[in-house]
Every structure is written in C-alpha cells, then in structure tokens.
Amino acid sequence: MRVCGSIGHAADDRVAAMSALLGDPPTVLDRATAALRGTATARWTSTGAEAASWSPTPLPEKLPADARHIAEQHDAFSLVVPDSGDPYLHAGISGAAPVYVDTAGETTGGAPGTYLCSHVEPLARTRRGPLRPDWDAWAQVLAMGGPLEGRTPFAGIRRLPPYARLTATAGGACEITTTGWPWPEVTSSSAASLDTVRDALTASVGALGERARFAPLLSGGWDSRILTALAARTEGTGLTAWTTSSDTGTVLEELVSAKVAGTLGIEHAIVPARRDRFSHDLAYFTGAVEHQTSFHVWLVPLATALAGNGATVLDGLGGGVFVGGAFPDSGSDLPVLDRRFTRMAKYLDAVGDVLHPNVAGQVAERTRASFDTVAEPLAEHPYGNTFTAYLTRTLPGISLSPFGLLSRGNPVATPFLDDSVVRAALAIPHAEHAEGALYAPLLRPLAPELAELPTAAEIPQARRHHRRRVASPEAAERFRELLTREPVRGLLAPGFAAAGTETWRRMLGRTNQQHLIRSLATMSLWFERHEDLLGDLSPDELREPVT
Amino acid sequence: MTMQLWLRPAHHYTRLRIGALGPVPGPVGELVDRDLLAEHGQAGCEADDPGVDLVLVPGAGGGGPARLSGAVLDALIRCERHTVPTVLVATAHTDLDTPVAAVCRDVAGTDTEVLGDARRRFGYDRVHHLPEPAGQGRARHRRRYLPLLKTLARGVGLFTPRSPLTSLRTRLGLSGRMRHRCGTAR
Incomplete structure (x- = not known):
C-alpha cells in the first residue's frame, strides 16, 4: 500500500514529488483543499462529500458512506472532502497501519498545508525546511523498541494515533484530535462470553476470505494457530501455512507449527534464514520499517518468500495483548507506572554493557517522560496494563512487522485487531485473560485437537541449543x-x-544487550541512508550528562 | 565450562550413544546405536533420558525423511525437548532444502561442494566435514572411528576441545587425576 497526499491549502508539487518517490501511484482525489494519490484505495461519496479510503487489508467493493464507520468496520483511513466544511483525514480504529503527517508545516502562498504519506521517507525527502533527528524517538527505540507518542526518527514527522482525526480548518491551520477512541471506553461484564470473541473472529476471517486468498503465518503460539484454523475452515483445500525460525535458539516453533498444519490437513512451508544473507536481511528490515524498530529482523526471509504472491498474510498482531493477557502487572510494591515502565523498558537493564553512561541516562530520562504521558491516564484503567503495552510496544514497534515489512509485498490482515473482536475481548473481565487462559476454550469448538496441543512455549526444554544467526x-x-x-x-x-x-557474540546472545545492539545498528543504517539529508551530524544531545 | 555442564552420561567419544532417523549412508552410519524410527527405536528410554546423545538425520536424497510429519516429527520434538543435537548427513544439495533440514542443529557430510553450499546457508560453525575412518578393523570397533566421532561430538558442542594448557598439563602428568595418583594433590 502506497499513499500520499495533502490536506488544507498545500502545494501540489510536493505531493507530486512524494508520489514520484512512491512509484507514481494513481491520483484518487484532486481538490483545492485535499489531494490523494495511492494504491489499494476505494472512492466513495456521500451526500455533499467526496472521499476515498485505504487500508493494507483488502477492502470490500462497497463501503459505508461514513469515515467513522469505515474506521470501525474496516480499520481503514478515509480522506473526506465535504462540499461545505473542512476536509479531514480519519485514521483507522487500531492505529496499526501507519499514516505519517508532517506537522512542521510548510508555507505555500501564505496558506499552510499538512502532508500525509503511508511512508516516512517521502515526507522527509520532500520537506523544504530543515530536517533533524528526533533524539527522543531514538532514545525510545533503544529503550522500548519503538518511538512513543507517534514520533518518527525525523523531528516533526508524526504517525497518526488510533482513531485520530486531522482537520484542515478554514483558517488554514490543521488540527489533530485524538479523543473518542472507543476501545478504552469498553466496559467489562461477568455476562460477557468468549463465544462472542470466537464469533467475531470467525466473521472477520470469513468476510476477508470472500475477497482474498490467505497466507497465514504460523508460529508455535496460540494466536497464529487460531487464525490458521479459521483460515483452513474458510479456505478449505490448497491453504499453505508459513513458518520461519524466530532465531531464539530452539526449533520447537517450527516443529509445533508442523504438528498444527498436519492436524489441520493443510500444506506447511518452512522458510529457513540463510547465514550469508544476514547483512541483507538486517538492511531490508530496517528499510521496510523505516528505521523505527529492530524487533523482527528474523521475519525477513519469510516476507521476501511471500512477497508478490498475491495472498493476504494473516498475522496475529494484537492477540497477545487483547485476548492472551500479555504484559500483566507484576506484584511488587512499586507504584503501578514504575512497574509498567520497568517491564516495557526492560532493555534499559543492559545499558551499562552497551551504552556510554551519559547516553544511558539520556535514554532512560527521555523514554520515561514520554512513557508517563502515554501511561499516566491509563494508570487506573481496568485494562491499563493492556493499553499501555498496546500503545508503547505493539503500535510503535511490533505493528511495523505486518504493516511495514510484510505489507511491502502483500496485503496484510490482523483479525485480532478487528473492532468487534477487541470489543468482545475487552468485555470479558480482565482477570479471566490471565496467562492465556482464554486461548484453549476459544479454539476448542473450532479445532478440539489443537486446543489440547501444547504451544512451543509450553513444552519444557532442557536448554536452547541451536546456534542463533543473530549471535553468529x-x-x-x-x-x-x-x-x-x-x-x-x-x-x-x-x-x-x-x-x-x-x-560481541556473547552480548548478542543476551536478550537485552542484543536489542540495544540491533537498535544502534538500525540508527547507523538510518544515518547511512539519509546522510544526504542530515549532513554531518553528531548525537551530542544524547551524550550530555543528565542533570 | 558451560559446554561441559550439560554433558550427557557418555564421557568419552567412543561411548556416545548415537541415534538416527532411518538408515544413514556411509561409514558414519555404522556408528548408529538405535534407529528412532524403528519399531523398538524408543524402547528402554526413560522419560528424563532420551536414550541417545546425538541423532543423525540422513538427507532426503539418501533415503532420509523430507517432511515433518508422523514419527519423524515426534522424534524431533523429543530430541528438542531433551536438547539432543540433530545432525543432517547431507550427500546432495537438495538434502539442504527440506523442512527436516531446516530444523537440524548442524550439517555433516563428505562432499566438498555440498558442504560449501551448506556453509553459505547454515554458517561455518554449523557444518562439519566427516573424515574417513582411520586404519583397518571391525566396524563396531569405535576407536577406528575416533576422528569421525570427535568431529561430530565437538561440532555439536557435546565435548569441548582441551585447551593447549590442559593438553600440556596432561602430557606432563600434571592433571588432577595424575597428581592424585602420585600423591601430590593439594
């Protein structure tokens, strides 16, 4: 999916320049106050408005004539240009697929406009004003795996939050409103049923199956197992599930996934990583996710094997947090925000081994400040830990694997982030999600054998003994x-x-140290790629002692 | 040191208990103690002891398993649970392409070209050239296969080579056991 455009009285030539960098996707909307060019878009009209929507997930031919409904039902973005009134851009409900805006603005003929793009780089390369790194973003990439609060590696270029609305006002200014995201408003009830979650997932995969052919990713865990079972029910014969090594020193993921595929009677393809392709894969990944995270470099062999085959990749994003009860609060006496920060920023434990002491201090301070902005309003929320993990880890980092890496070559769907699935899951009391207790009963009516099959993580293993490519x-x-x-x-x-x-190999064999090294490598590749834009730059700000 | 912490009961190369997933071609096949796919291949194994220290997996071209299913899959899961190294014995390039090859810990063989291909895919540290058995003798006499056994065992990390200092101390009779025998142990 490649999309770029503008909202407000913007300059056409910048949209044209961004479009050229994206390979000249077709023009979708061309109005005085809004422009859009892109692939995978769908135009629609309502009374007194012209609009277009887009999503990395295949959209139905007919969309509801309302941006909010489209955001909720299809997790799609919509650019709406009313005949009278201000044009606006409405983000999808999950926020998992990124759209970036250049909030630094640009004056053209006295009227500022805001530029939007599905990728960071076209916005950066076409900005006429100065471009500099966002050091807070880089600190957060190091400490948490992705930049918080919608930051990107470039200062002023921001990712839209879930369900946000960007409006170009008559005065020429653009406003982003983030209120009204429905998910935190869902209230749980003891009457809520897991059947509702299963029905919503079944309906979501079934509806997609009417307009797409599936390529489910299958690991040794629950989320991908459930989606693969649903895909097998929907698609029947001819389905292939895809697996690669997550490079953690064990092959139980591949072995358990083979068992799952065999039980479902579907084909199973394992795509191994090549040792001599490590440098290529690292560069490919960091480029695909635009240097915002380094979480899933190991997924590149699978992404490149699937690229261009036309199938819609089914990814389990969101299942762990919204159904599986991942990232529970620890039981210590520390304040809840401290406990959540310690958990989400666990990589800080290794800063002493990898980072200069001043840098370590800066990284911790800059990350904590942003973390508190996101996490404090959620401190007392019944699902506070869930939303904190979602907003500080899933969206900034993990989401870029499906909606950055995999979406580069294929349509991608993440049914666990379907609005009806998330609402049904959040309606179940928080405690019932603990330790993945919902998974087996969720799967049992769909595939009883698979509900009893242990996941890779549940199989006891004496020691992880396979040599890891990342530590080779x-x-x-x-x-x-x-x-x-x-x-x-x-x-x-x-x-x-x-x-x-x-x-170095010893450091790469340890989770936290390895994360910091991968993130620094990502930064190095970012500097290399954007040397022409950034010039001779020094990260002096990150080396200043914290006062 | 960490390698030696997970040494299995076999404390000498010749005592390694070697399993296989089907008949293994070449001299290395003569080292196999039990075929895990045979009817009684798992007989006598305890829940906490897989019964083998190392498992040879013949390549698909040599009659070995190509697909991860049935008894092959169950045996590989058992090996993985117990941290038993699996070594693909590759005789052809296509042996490296199968799902079974994708889950083996290491690769071994004698064909230089195949091993070169394997090194590019799997890395130098995971690919081992198997030497020919030394001298004459009965096949079951394991000392004849010592170089081969050493290659396998050291390759998969079951035994770590002695450091030059340890070797020197042994040669000079300064090892702990020797000092004890001589009554010079502290």
Missing part, C-alpha cells in the same frame, strides 16, 4: 562494523568498540 560470527562482525562508525560509535560504552568478536 558473521552477524557479530556486521554489527561491530555498523556500530563502530561515526556518529554511533560515540554512543558506545567505553571499551566496547574495541572488544573482540567473542565479546
């Missing part, structure tokens, strides 16, 4: 080469740059 000598050399370049070199802990390959 080849990967360690590549990481060292990327991290010891300026300006990233200046962020490293004293002595780390000069350490031997075995030290």
Whole structure:
C-alpha cells in the first residue's frame, strides 16, 4: 500500500514529488483543499462529500458512506472532502497501519498545508525546511523498541494515533484530535462470553476470505494457530501455512507449527534464514520499517518468500495483548507506572554493557517522560496494563512487522485487531485473560485437537541449543562494523568498540544487550541512508550528562 | 565450562550413544546405536533420558525423511525437548532444502561442494566435514572411528576441545587425576 497526499491549502508539487518517490501511484482525489494519490484505495461519496479510503487489508467493493464507520468496520483511513466544511483525514480504529503527517508545516502562498504519506521517507525527502533527528524517538527505540507518542526518527514527522482525526480548518491551520477512541471506553461484564470473541473472529476471517486468498503465518503460539484454523475452515483445500525460525535458539516453533498444519490437513512451508544473507536481511528490515524498530529482523526471509504472491498474510498482531493477557502487572510494591515502565523498558537493564553512561541516562530520562504521558491516564484503567503495552510496544514497534515489512509485498490482515473482536475481548473481565487462559476454550469448538496441543512455549526444554544467526560470527562482525562508525560509535560504552568478536557474540546472545545492539545498528543504517539529508551530524544531545 | 555442564552420561567419544532417523549412508552410519524410527527405536528410554546423545538425520536424497510429519516429527520434538543435537548427513544439495533440514542443529557430510553450499546457508560453525575412518578393523570397533566421532561430538558442542594448557598439563602428568595418583594433590 502506497499513499500520499495533502490536506488544507498545500502545494501540489510536493505531493507530486512524494508520489514520484512512491512509484507514481494513481491520483484518487484532486481538490483545492485535499489531494490523494495511492494504491489499494476505494472512492466513495456521500451526500455533499467526496472521499476515498485505504487500508493494507483488502477492502470490500462497497463501503459505508461514513469515515467513522469505515474506521470501525474496516480499520481503514478515509480522506473526506465535504462540499461545505473542512476536509479531514480519519485514521483507522487500531492505529496499526501507519499514516505519517508532517506537522512542521510548510508555507505555500501564505496558506499552510499538512502532508500525509503511508511512508516516512517521502515526507522527509520532500520537506523544504530543515530536517533533524528526533533524539527522543531514538532514545525510545533503544529503550522500548519503538518511538512513543507517534514520533518518527525525523523531528516533526508524526504517525497518526488510533482513531485520530486531522482537520484542515478554514483558517488554514490543521488540527489533530485524538479523543473518542472507543476501545478504552469498553466496559467489562461477568455476562460477557468468549463465544462472542470466537464469533467475531470467525466473521472477520470469513468476510476477508470472500475477497482474498490467505497466507497465514504460523508460529508455535496460540494466536497464529487460531487464525490458521479459521483460515483452513474458510479456505478449505490448497491453504499453505508459513513458518520461519524466530532465531531464539530452539526449533520447537517450527516443529509445533508442523504438528498444527498436519492436524489441520493443510500444506506447511518452512522458510529457513540463510547465514550469508544476514547483512541483507538486517538492511531490508530496517528499510521496510523505516528505521523505527529492530524487533523482527528474523521475519525477513519469510516476507521476501511471500512477497508478490498475491495472498493476504494473516498475522496475529494484537492477540497477545487483547485476548492472551500479555504484559500483566507484576506484584511488587512499586507504584503501578514504575512497574509498567520497568517491564516495557526492560532493555534499559543492559545499558551499562552497551551504552556510554551519559547516553544511558539520556535514554532512560527521555523514554520515561514520554512513557508517563502515554501511561499516566491509563494508570487506573481496568485494562491499563493492556493499553499501555498496546500503545508503547505493539503500535510503535511490533505493528511495523505486518504493516511495514510484510505489507511491502502483500496485503496484510490482523483479525485480532478487528473492532468487534477487541470489543468482545475487552468485555470479558480482565482477570479471566490471565496467562492465556482464554486461548484453549476459544479454539476448542473450532479445532478440539489443537486446543489440547501444547504451544512451543509450553513444552519444557532442557536448554536452547541451536546456534542463533543473530549471535553468529558473521552477524557479530556486521554489527561491530555498523556500530563502530561515526556518529554511533560515540554512543558506545567505553571499551566496547574495541572488544573482540567473542565479546560481541556473547552480548548478542543476551536478550537485552542484543536489542540495544540491533537498535544502534538500525540508527547507523538510518544515518547511512539519509546522510544526504542530515549532513554531518553528531548525537551530542544524547551524550550530555543528565542533570 | 558451560559446554561441559550439560554433558550427557557418555564421557568419552567412543561411548556416545548415537541415534538416527532411518538408515544413514556411509561409514558414519555404522556408528548408529538405535534407529528412532524403528519399531523398538524408543524402547528402554526413560522419560528424563532420551536414550541417545546425538541423532543423525540422513538427507532426503539418501533415503532420509523430507517432511515433518508422523514419527519423524515426534522424534524431533523429543530430541528438542531433551536438547539432543540433530545432525543432517547431507550427500546432495537438495538434502539442504527440506523442512527436516531446516530444523537440524548442524550439517555433516563428505562432499566438498555440498558442504560449501551448506556453509553459505547454515554458517561455518554449523557444518562439519566427516573424515574417513582411520586404519583397518571391525566396524563396531569405535576407536577406528575416533576422528569421525570427535568431529561430530565437538561440532555439536557435546565435548569441548582441551585447551593447549590442559593438553600440556596432561602430557606432563600434571592433571588432577595424575597428581592424585602420585600423591601430590593439594
């Protein structure tokens, strides 16, 4: 999906320049106060308004003539241009598929306009004003895996939050409103039934199946198992489930997924990672997610194997948080925000091994400030831990695997983020979600055998003994080469740059240290790609001592 | 040190208990103690002891399993649960393409070209060249296969090579056991 446009009295030439960078997608809307060019779009009209919607998930031919309904029913974006009144852009309800806006504005003929794009880079490359890194965003990529509050690596270019509305007012200004997101308003009840969740999931996958062919991703966990079982029911024969190694030192994921596929009677393809492609895969991933996260580099072999086959990838995004009870609050005596921050920013535990002490302080401080802005209003919410995880981890980082990497080559669907599924799941009291207790009963009526089959995580294993590609000598050399370049070199802990390959491999064998190294490599590749835009830059701000 | 912490009961190369998923071609096949796919392949194994220290997986071209299903899948899950290394014995390039190959820990073989291909895919540290058995002797005499056993066992990390210092101490009779025998242990 490639989309760009403008809202308000913007300059056509910048939209044309962004469009050229996206491969010249067709013009969808061309009005004085709004323009849109893109693929995977659907035009619609309502009384007194012209509009277009888009989504990485295939849309039905007929859409409801209301942007809010489209956001809720299809998780799609809509650009609406009323005959009278202000044009506006309405974001999808989940916020998982990104749309970025350049909030720094640009004066053209005295009237500011706001530019929007499905990708960060066209906005950055066509901005006429100065461009600089958002160091807060980079601190958060390091500490949490993705930039918070809609930040991107470029200051002033922001990702729209879930259900946001961007309106161009008559005065020329653009306003973003984020109120009215329905999900936190859902109230739970002891009368709520898991059947409603199952029915909503079945309906969501069934409706998609009427207009798409599926390629379910299948790991050793529950979410992908449920979606694959539903896809098998919908599509019948000819379905292939796709698996790759998550490079965690075990092959139980592949073995359990083979068992699941065999039980369902569907084809199963395992796409192994190649050791000699590590550098390629790292660069491919960071480019696809536009250097905002480094979570799922291991998914690249699968994404490239699927790319262009036309099937809609089924991804389990959101299942863990909204159904599986992931990221529960710990039981310590610390204030709830401290406990949630410690959990979500666990990578900070390793900063002493990888980062310069001043950088470590800056990263912690800049991350905590943004985290509190997001998490504080949710502190007392019954699903506070869930929404905090969703807004500080799922959306900023994890979502870019389906809606950045996989969507580069295929349509993508994430049925666990369907509005009716999320509402049904949130209606079930919070405690009932604990430790994934809902999964087996959710799956049992659909596939009784699979409900009893342990997941990869549930099978006890003496030790993870497979050699990890990310900690291989080849990967360690590549990481060292990327991290010891300026300006990233200046962020490293004293002595780390000069350490031997075995030290680097040892660090890469540890979760938190590896995350920091991957994130710094992402930063290094970002500097390399945008050297022409950023010039000779030094991350001095991140090296200043925290006062 | 960490490698030695998970050493299985076999404390010498010649005592390694080697399993297989079907008949393994070549001299390495003569080392196999039990075929895990045979009718009684799992007989005598305890719940906490998989009964083997290492499992050889013949490549599909050599008559080995290609698909992850049935008894093959169950045996591989059992191996993975108990951290038993699985070694694909590859004789052809196509042996490297199967789902079974994708879940093996290491690759071993004798064909230089196939091993070169395997190294590009799996990495140098996961691919091992199997030497020919040394000298003459009965097949079941494992000492004849010592170089081969060492390659396999060290390759998958079951035994770590002695450091030069340890080797020197042994040669000079300064190992702990030797000191104890001589009554010079502290």
